Amino acid sequence: MLSPTAIALTCVVAQASAACDRTNLQGIVAAYIQAHASGSPKDLPLAKNFTYTENEVATNITRSILSQAITVDLKRSLVDTTECSTFTEITAATNKHPYVIDTRILVSDGSITAIQAVVADTGDWIFNATSHLSWSKSENWEAIPVSKQDKRSTIKAAGDAYLDSWADGKVKAPYGTPCARLEGGAYTGSKNTSSNTCHMPEFPKPFAGALNRRYVIDEEIGAVGILNNFPFIDATRPEGTPSTNLLRVEEGKIRYIHETTICATKNCGRKIQSSRSTGQCNLT
């Protein structure tokens, strides 16, 4: 016979997992998208102890990006049924004020306990929402057939290897062929790319690496979204500027990378030499 305590525990566990299945998390994502579209967070299921940050700064949600009505042209979402969280990338290119917004949402018992939004617009790292929309749309982020899905640990390891390789060129990221990276609005591939254009050389020393990584992993989409603090790129923020990397992994290999990075000064104080033919950007 189960003791009353055991019954209570069983109920708590059942509730927690029910609130964290794909359907429930997709409901949270839908409410989040709706809040952007309507410009009001009032219908979001917020927990009492809920926190909101925008580009790593604690912000009152009533004065946040969620209180502006935004035309969402494209959205890509991951749901993490293990950690009970979601990651959504919104491209708002036709909005009067264009944005690319990457957001991690933490959920507990069906309520949102944290929203961490990285909100990019003009002046952020090689920002161009029109270009972002066009390239992102050309990619395939459909669900991966069950027989070909990677384990959570494989997807996470691919994301970590990519970020680790910036600080240590000896780390081999499992780039696929093809592989393409969308950084701000710059794309390393082409519409029918057949090569790996994702390779990132080691950054000049000293480089601390992408810090404070916060993951959302979705085995069905084969993807990981990683919020992090990225040092080096913006000299005014040696502790790291808010950044996200969103990676699609297919059979253990990186297929797409999206990077969204916030700059304190226009374009992180850097001049860009962009080659039209390759979209590759050289830092100067």
Ligand SMILES: *[C@@H]1O[C@H](CO)[C@@H](O)[C@H](O)[C@H]1NC(C)=O
């Ligand atoms: C908020 O409350 C939930 C339970 O409702 C708990 O899981 C979570 O850890 C709390 N968060 C903070 C920041 O206290």
Ligand SMILES: *[C@@H]1O[C@H](CO)[C@@H](O)[C@H](O)[C@H]1NC(C)=O
């Ligand atoms: C956020 O702003 C609203 C509206 O001004 C106010 O009612 C609320 O108390 C604020 N919340 C916090 C946590 O400061």
Ligand SMILES: *[C@@H]1O[C@H](CO)[C@@H](O)[C@H](O)[C@H]1NC(C)=O
């Ligand atoms: C943004 O990208 C679009 C499409 O590639 C291009 O037409 C436009 O000139 C770019 N805008 C800026 C400000 O570079």
Ligand SMILES: *[C@@H]1O[C@H](CO)[C@@H](O)[C@H](O)[C@H]1NC(C)=O
């Ligand atoms: C796609 O790739 C094929 C083969 O490499 C090439 O012939 C074709 O021109 C490419 N199309 C575009 C739109 O780049």
